[in-house]
Amino acid sequence: MTAPVLSVSDLVVSAGPKFDIVRGVSFDIAPGEILGLVGESGCGKSMTSLAAMGLLPSGIRVSGGSIQLNGTDIIRLAPHQRVQRGCGRMAMVFQEPMTSLNPVLRIGEQIQEAVRVHDRAASPPARARELLDMVRIPDATHQLRAYPHELSGGMRQRVMIAIALACRPAVLIADEPTTALDVTVQRQVLGLIRELCDSLDMGVLFITHDLGVVAQLADRVAVMYAGGLVETGDVVPLFAAPRHPYTAGLMACLPDPNSDDPMLATIPGSAPRPNEIKQGCPFAPRCSRVDDICRRGAVPITFNDSGQAARCHFPLTCEAPE
Amino acid sequence: MTAHLISLTRQFAMRPLTTLGAAFLVLVVLSAVFAPLIAPFPPDAIDPVNRLLPPGGAHLMGTDHFGRDTFSRVVYGARLALLIGVGVVSFSLASGVPIGVLSALYPRLGRVLMRMVDVLMSFPSLLLALGLIVILGQGVFNAILAIGLIYLTTTARIVYGVALRLRAEPYVEAARSMGAGTWWVVTRHILPNMISPLMVQASFVFAFAQLGAAALDFLGLGAPPDVPSWGNMLAESRIYITRASWLLLWPGMMIVLTAFSLNLVGDWLRDRMDPRFRDVVRK
Amino acid sequence: MSELVLDIRNLRKVYRVKRGGQNREIRAVDDISLAVRPGETLGIVGESGCGKSSLARAIMGLTRADEGEVLLNGTNLLTLDRHALARARLHIRMVFQDPYASLDPRRSVGDSVAEAGDIHGIFKDRAERAQRVGEALDRVGLGARFADRFPHELSGGQRQRVGIARAILPEPKLVIADEPVSALDVSIQAQVLNLLGELKARLGLTLMFISHDLSVVAKISDRVAVLYMGRVVEIAPARPLFRDPRHPYTALLIQAIPRPDPSTRITGAIDPDEPPSRFARLEGCPFNDRCPRRTALCATDAPALREIEPQRFVSCHHA
Amino acid sequence: MTFERVIGSVAFAALLASPISAQTLRYATVSEPPSLDIQMGTATLASTIGQHMFETLYAFDASAKPQPFLATGETISDDEKTITITLRDGVTFHDGSAMSAEDVVASLERWSEFGSRGKLLGLESAEATGPLEVTLTLSAPNGAWKSMMAYPNGGPVIYPAEVASAAGGDAISPENYIGTGPYKFGEIRPNRYVELVRFDDYAKVDAPLDGESGGREALFEKLQFIPVPDVGTRMSGVQAGDYDYAEYISGDLYGLVKDDPSVQVKISAAPIFGLMFMNSEAGPLKDNYALRRAILASLNMEQALQVSVGEPELFKADGAFFPEGNVWYNEAGTDAYSEGDADKARALATEAGYDGTPIKLLVSTNYKEHFDQATVFTRQLADAGINVQMVVVDWATLLTLRGQPTEWDMFMTHHGAIPDPVLLTVMNDSYPGWWKSDEKHALAEKFTGTSDLETREAAWADIQSLIYEQVPVVKVGNVYSFDIASPGLTTPWDGAPAFPHFWGASK
């Protein structure tokens, strides 16, 4: 197994005293691997990614754990400090392609700006064109002179990826990069990310709420609920046999047009807000397998044979005999 | 309710300056209401022998060139400040809100009304007020009208902006999809949701009305000069600036502090407000 | 054939905008005809800008359609006078996309649910009003005690239930749900979809369900209409459509749905291929640019919607 | 370098860089001057500026006696109706032409026909009876004729005949400001200044300067009259050396400047006095002389003057309409002046049948003294149970309103120093207030019908008593305004004249 490029362990992000948004998250990403971090809104997945990028909003800070990029602890370093210390090879693509580009600067300027920061040897215009080619934007020379508002959402997201690639990242964080796009366009952008991940051998942390996207794109999956990871594992076994009741519930919720059952499975209730989380398993109030023990103390992580980890007292056993 | 009160108290504690401002405003209101009890002298009692006395002794803030007690006049001045503020705010809201709301609801009418507002706004505000005063004649009521007209335009603009946004709100759309008429939409949805931007606007208008009234008074076209207003006190005392500069200090401070406090409170209100409207209300 | 609840005939809505000094048209709704039968759920699906929201708004009278008819139980809504139209709106109700913005933050849940009744004065007295509101809230699984709460006290799923309660209170003939679950988390989305299905079964609700998510639409609808650039490109019962799309666009759409199935992996990049600009093409099939099956005919002639087998309508020369 | 030092040094350098020319007199005026056509208007400022350009046939000497100026002398017929004036030879206008009898005739005709003061002369005809001789025919003897001819305010200054006859009743426009004075018109820049420049061909009277008469001499190259309405600004401007002379400094500032070595104080030699007119045409005061006397009795002028003027050196509560030392000074009727007796006033008011009807006192804010005095009066009258309502308007509105008898009962104004009682506004029947009682007319006839000084003095004393009896107007008191000048400015006079003049002045 190759060494992870990004290693997050026991990350805690707080918005104030006794107000933890991310509660002890750990994961590793290997080069050329896409880790799908999946969870519902407010579960802390975006804060995890922003913490990793050093872009937490003011008032929110990392209060525990470590984040290592190629073995260097980069916690609490803002991106420009990482560049100064030579560990800046991490980039991020955001959810909203419409607002994530500066409206008054041409595409070319915005890409070249990133090139200048990271790649002093390269000629910015040439490199910018190269980057646009990499993200398969046709007619690159012309598009470099375009303003963001002249491009479609899908194109903008490609530009965002081009900007991210400017630092030749070891790790690319993509925070719901396709949520705002139409499905047909989403498919194209996902394909691009897969290809770049493979060809550039980068680690990708792909954050999404969409299990379908994770299933088709990610190599490994981490499921997040109420600020903590509930389950991690390789994509194939995890989707074949989720171990955490929450993961299983989520999958069941997805409408399957091929099923004849008019009703969908549901998870009763809704996810707690960070300040409402009580002792014990945060999923306990909604869990069908809940027992007294779930409401007390820390929940242990259990592993199965295929390395699938779940933080549950009563993980679902595979139907297949062990 | 108590919880609300506690959170309010906490918010004030976070902004000590705003708290001081609010306290000052309470003080101004109290002096306006209880002026006869607070003021040691009638505001128009003339005592030429004791004119232009420096602060101290029986006259806490000294006396003016008539020998009138400055402190008493400052206290009574709060009445006019309050009257002007309340008057201008009421006038500008009473006229600006219908104009803004109607313009937002009826785009055709709105184009005309907003163009008229543009015309009014293309006049420098003080000149507009001066012109009106000269036409209407001098007087407190006319000063209120004149200053109110200035803020009619800004209020109408802001209300227009807010109403446009509210009109596009899905819940307004929902009501319209149920067959709600304009009156229903305005009274049940638009006006109730406009309260907080209006409160912010009102506090700023109140503040700027103080400055506007002071400027009118200063040019001799505001409240009649026999009325003890802070602006009049400044205008009267201005020629004594080198000889009795304290005469300008007290009423000037009152104007500044009142406007400052109102601005602080307005800022605080705005910060508490729905962020969607913040950029509309901010000028 | 039973009487139609809603019969849309040749509906057209064109926005005119100035661009580069020229008047250009966006045909948001371009000659759409659709019918909704009693008790059925008609799904409308399409990508952003395909005209699905404009269609809903035109039916609701929130924007004025340029041409065509919207017949509700045989009455053309577009020719009604203001008062008659207002009353007609009691029978045709809407559930909105954003559960946060579609409830007035200053009105209690009860007031919001009762609003349509209040507007039209259908309650005899306060007691009846309270009772009806309670019933509606019960039906959506919230309970009458929610009537006194305010939207900010509710979760997203609860708000959307309020939105549904508001829609069903006047016992409408038709409910139009415009992306009712797209702002919700998956687990909540399932709850709301179930609720709609349940209400449909229990109240015999007739539903027009609009969404960009074909898998959701297919799940809940009896029939599905696929919209592209303001036109219906395919109408068919849900299951057959999903299994065997006849229009190349429907096929593309279905193929693009991310499936929670790691066996259908995304392996590499595809070249960009995006919906064309929303400005109207003047001739030919609107899908012409992207279509894998296009021929010379497609560039010149716009295909009509035709019934290729019972219940299946496709607008494609090559279907 | 600190911020303060930067600012300081910049300012210092700027000050060094701007020497103010010793050749220019910079005079800070209280307002923008109206037309400088002296014949037509009576604005003080117009006279102050205009007298440097335009000259009269006669001029007052230091003892306020008219002396020949552009004239050299006159003969008067026995019936006092025909006056033959001989003119000084060699006087040239600013346009280079020589002054002739025609110019004088045209000027006097225009003045007597259109000038508000000129009408009072009663000129029947003026004829050039020689190249340098003019014969005037009056409709009736007028004892004040020579004073009227010498008075520069609204007075008969001499213009070239073309200018005078072309203008007729209209104001002469600036390009036609052509006179015989030591300074000629330069330019008017609104809000900035009026500039006069030295007239090099000035024909100086060959006699020492004596008041306004005698040899006037232009020692400055230019005179600039700069409008500076704010009194504090006028004062600090002189203190800072920006202006050489500033008029109308507020009494309250006297204490600040009287011992200041950076200014010289020029107290006016000619007091002005406040007047409160009563309405003889309409309203509750129309012919209720008793009520008017009640009002008079309640007023304490000392207080009013103290408030409005401040410094005791600058006012005198004097009921006589002419200052002590003036030929027209007498104390007739002044017992009733400034009694300040609320009880007496109350009794008088009751006696006059006063029922508490509000009495409208029209006052403007443009003149602080008017407003201050009105405020004090209102208070004093209230103490005597007389209900006065101040109607505060600006001066322009007051001028309009006071022409409408139903709009007011009393109004505040002031009066400048004048050479003859005939020029008192209250003597004019058509002046707002419209005092035209039979008693007044009888006495006025006696007063103007002769040029015998003693008879006229006696008649004036009777008129003054009548004023205190019928109270068409209340005199507030003498106010000695003061001007200030830079220490280097030397003027040929000590007390500032009513219209400060700067011939013979230098710095």
Added chain:
Amino acid sequence: MFRYVIRRTGAAILTLVAASIVIFGFIHMIPGDPVYVMLGDGATPEQVAALRTRLGLDEPLVLQYLIWAGNALQGDLGQSVFFETPVTQVIADGAETSILLATMTMVWIVGFGIPVGVLAAIRQGRWIDQGLSGLAMLLASVPTFWVGLYLILIFAAGLGWFPSSGFPSIFDEGGLSNLRYLILPSIALAAPNAALILRLTRASMLDVAREDYVRTARAKGIKPYRVVTRHILRNALLAVVSAFGFTFAALISEAVVTETVFALPGVGRTVVQSILRRDYPVIQGVILVIVCLYLVINLLVDLSYRMLDPRVELE
């Protein structure tokens, strides 16, 4: 672009016409009579009537307006009743002072308001921000004339650093050093407006700082200084620029008072004086010119805004 300019200009002209009617109508509603004021105390009714006829005040209002508007189009704003000179000349005489005053004031506003607003924004929440924001609000709450009076008291009468009042032309003796006369007035005038610009700059900086694209810029690894100058400031200034029209109107209003306090021979004081003198033609002319100027400046502001922001299409 061209079409846009045409359209905006058309709209501005319409506004101007409406404004001119308002100006004309308002002024004729004013009670008080310029004729009385002109002729002074002793005027007779005949003189008054004669002068009124000469000034055309007897014509029907509509005719008077048409004549006035027609002449105004030809650059003739009539004769000042008081000065007996063309109104255009009266305005030209005040223009130098007012333009210089406005320019100097704008220098303070831009030179102080924007940098300090930026400083406050990048130190958001710290004591320096709280101090500056508080100061800004205080300045915005101070009447300009009061500041003016105290500036005179301290810097002119007290320290003697600057002249207290008046303003000789820079073309007269003293030349450019005469600008020192405008330092105190421009500071008094700038104070509240600079405070507003400061607050606006700060607020829009903070707004922009919350934008996604600023996060993108930071994610690129750009230094904070560059993020501020290149991404935040540039976009924030768009909002500030659009406020300049408003600032200009506020400047004119307050200049009326400031010019009165400092006895500056500017247009603002001319207006006040003319109102008091009932000099109709001057009031009409000055306000018309001011409104014109306001519209032109707003047009320029809009145009420059549109040129700075590529999102807005010029059509």
